[in-house]
Structure formats: C-alpha cells, structure tokens
Amino acid sequence: MVVSLAWTLRQHFQGFPKPSDFQLKKETLPEPEDGEVLLEAVFLSVDPYMRPYSRNMMKEGDVMIGEQVAKVIKSRHPSFPVGCHVTSKCGWRSHWVCAGAELIPVLPDWPQDVSLSLALGAIGMPGLTALYGLEEVCGIKEGETLLVNAAAGAVGSIVGQIGKIKGCTVVGCAGTDAKLAYLKELGFDRAFNYKTVTSLEDALKEAAPNGYDCYFENVGGHFSSAVMPQMREFGRIAVCGSISMYNDTTPQTGPYVHSHMVFKQLKMEGFLCGRWKHKNQESLRRLMSWLTEGKLKSCEHVTSGFDNMPAAFIGMLKGDNIGKAVVKV
Numbered sequence: 001m002v003v004s005l006a007w008t009l010r011q012h013f014q015g016f017p018k019p020s021d022f023q024l025k026k027e028t029l030p031e032p033e034d035g036e037v038l039l040e041a042v043f044l045s046v047d048p049y050m051r052p053y054s055r056n057m058m059k060e061g062d063v064m065i066g067e068q069v070a071k072v073i074k075s076r077h078p079s080f081p082v083g084c085h086v087t088s089k090c091g092w093r094s095h096w097v098c099a100g101a102e103l104i105p106v107l108p109d110w111p112q113d114v115s116l117s118l119a120l121g122a123i124g125m126p127g128l129t130a131l132y133g134l135e136e137v138c139g140i141k142e143g144e145t146l147l148v149n150a151a152a153g154a155v156g157s158i159v160g161q162i163g164k165i166k167g168c169t170v171v172g173c174a175g176t177d178a179k180l181a182y183l184k185e186l187g188f189d190r191a192f193n194y195k196t197v198t199s200l201e202d203a204l205k206e207a208a209p210n211g212y213d214c215y216f217e218n219v220g221g222h223f224s225s226a227v228m229p230q231m232r233e234f235g236r237i238a239v240c241g242s243i244s245m246y247n248d249t250t251p252q253t254g255p256y257v258h259s260h261m262v263f264k265q266l267k268m269e270g271f272l273c274g275r276w277k278h279k280n281q282e283s284l285r286r287l288m289s290w291l292t293e294g295k296l297k298s299c300e301h302v303t304s305g306f307d308n309m310p311a312a313f314i315g316m317l318k319g320d321n322i323g324k325a326v327v328k329v
C-alpha cells in the first residue's frame, strides 16, 4: 500500500493565503483495480485560479485543486504502462490511484530536451490560454499593437511572444525591473514597471501613442480602467483574469469602465481556455513547434519539495516568480 501526501485547505482563505490555511495530510491508497493506475507526482502546478476557485469549488478539508505531471508507477490500464507520464487534475497530492479515463496523456513525441514541467506551462493550460485569448478572442492580426499585463507570468510571457510571432507590436507590464529585463529578452517592444511609474496612463500613452488594438487582461481593477480610454476603435480585449482582485477582502471600487466599451464598440469577452479544448492536441503541437524552433521560450520558477507547495502557491500569488511556477517533487 502507498501512503499519499496531500495538501488540504484547512480553512477558506481570507485575503492573502497564509501557510496556516493549509494542512498536510497522509492517505493510504488502495491498490489499482482493473482500468486504474497508481500515479506518482513529478511536477505540480500552482496557479492563480486556485485562489478564487477554492471559495466556490472546494469545502474546508478538501485537497487543494490543481494539475500535475505524474508518472505511472503501477498500472492495470493498457493505455498507460508503468513509466509513462500523464497530466492529472488530482490536486496537490504526491500519489494517487485513478481510472485511466481521468488522465490526459502528455503530448505524444515529447522532445527529450524539453522538461515535462512545460506540460503545466507553455505547452499546457497557460500556453493554451495565451494562444486562445489572442487567436479566438482577440483575433489578433499582424501589425496590430498588443498590451498584456502580468506580462512576465505563465500566461502573459507566452502572450507577448505569440504577439511577436504574429508580427505585432507588443507592450507588457510587470512589477519588478528584473521582469522588465526578461520581457525585453523575450522580444517585447516596450515594457514598464506599473509599480514605479508615476502615472499608469502616461506610461501606457508613451508605450503606444496611437493606442492599443488588443488588450490581454490578466489583472483587472484600476488597470483596466486606465487602459480603456487608450484602446483603438474596434479594439478587442481578452478578459483572461483579474488577479489584482483575487485576494481582496473588500471589493475594489473604480470608475465604470463599460462606457468606453459602448462608445468605442470595444469587444471585451471573458473566456476560459476550456472552451477550445477540442483544439488542444493541435494547439499543443503548434506551441511545441514554436518552442523547439526557438520561437518560444519558457521560464519556470521551480520550487523543490512537496512540503513546499503552500509556500510556492503563496509566492506565486505574491508575484515572486518570473514565468510559470511549478513544484518539483
């Protein structure tokens, strides 16, 4: 019998998550039955969605939600032999027994020199989010000007690079100068530190005097309000998330942004990457091609040790990371 370690939500988050909100539990797992496998976590993802989703998807005591790359260490399923790698949404667990039907095989022909952790980042949900937000929601076209905030994050860093691959002018913002240096390395045309500029409005204007055709919104709140007046006519906004609000204990107030929506006939569309999951295999191959051709770079913030899942999650939300945060077991 295998004893699995699992991080559970001891109590719902109030404001910013605290280490004491989590509790590490042990669970003795059954042997896999016909059609089942025993998984051992290799990389686990920590993502912003876990903060808002925990409130409405979880109850206290539940194992934290999340995706991981796992290795099959026992198998009674013909499609998942011992030694193969899969992605699983079994949460913050070190080991798990589940049916093969719950597993997603890692993209076939995974290049030997590409870390499997990228299945949680550039060649996984964040990469797909960036691709779908730009192609399916923004319908971004060559020559357009793109703005992305949280630009050095798992999603934003891929958004900017895909914008460059598509021949656009790309403006990004982030909260440290180290991240700005990274954005420049990735090929962003302009990047600014929203925490240190004297005026967000002026920084946006200086970066793109003629305004923005596409805005990839990761942050929300007052940032959104500052961008609206600088959108170009018939601009498109991919509302990917609003991370500036996830840890609020009291809702942010701000000017009503939607008047700009109406008068400039802006398209602002919330989306969840799962809408295009029917395209995932084809899209993951496209992302992998860009990566192996050197057109797409991936940066990871790797934390070692299953014990450090809460610290990795809190650090990710605090903005400690450049790129995609994963935990290596």
Ligand SMILES: NC(=O)C1=CN([C@@H]2O[C@H](COP(=O)(O)OP(=O)(O)OC[C@H]3O[C@@H](n4cnc5c(N)ncnc54)[C@H](OP(=O)(O)O)[C@@H]3O)[C@@H](O)[C@H]2O)C=CC1
Binding pocket: 047, 048, 049, 125, 126, 129, 149, 150, 151, 152, 153, 154, 155, 156, 173, 174, 175, 176, 179, 218, 219, 239, 240, 241, 242, 243, 244, 245, 271, 272, 273, 274, 316, 317, 318, 319, 320, 321, 323, 324, 325
């Ligand atoms: N709709 C969908 O299907 C999906 C949506 N998302 C959303 O995309 C966004 C980015 O996710 P992801 O790239 O994985 O996150 P990352 O953790 O990789 O990056 C998030 C970054 O957001 C910035 N940030 C955090 N708090 C604030 C704040 N208060 N104000 C401004 N910036 C802040 C930090 O960077 P810095 O402050 O230095 O810029 C942080 O590093 C999130 O809103 C997430 O919810 C992600 C995946 C799928």
Ligand SMILES: CCCCC/C=C\CC(=O)/C=C/C=C/C=C\C(O)CCCC(=O)O
Binding pocket: 048, 049, 052, 053, 065, 066, 067, 089, 125, 240, 241, 242, 245, 246, 272, 273, 274
């Ligand atoms: C306070 C308002 C919050 C609004 C937006 C919240 C989150 C956006 C976001 O980050 C969405 C992420 C979606 C991730 C998609 C797929 C998954 O891997 C996990 C989804 C949860 C699950 O079904 O397990």
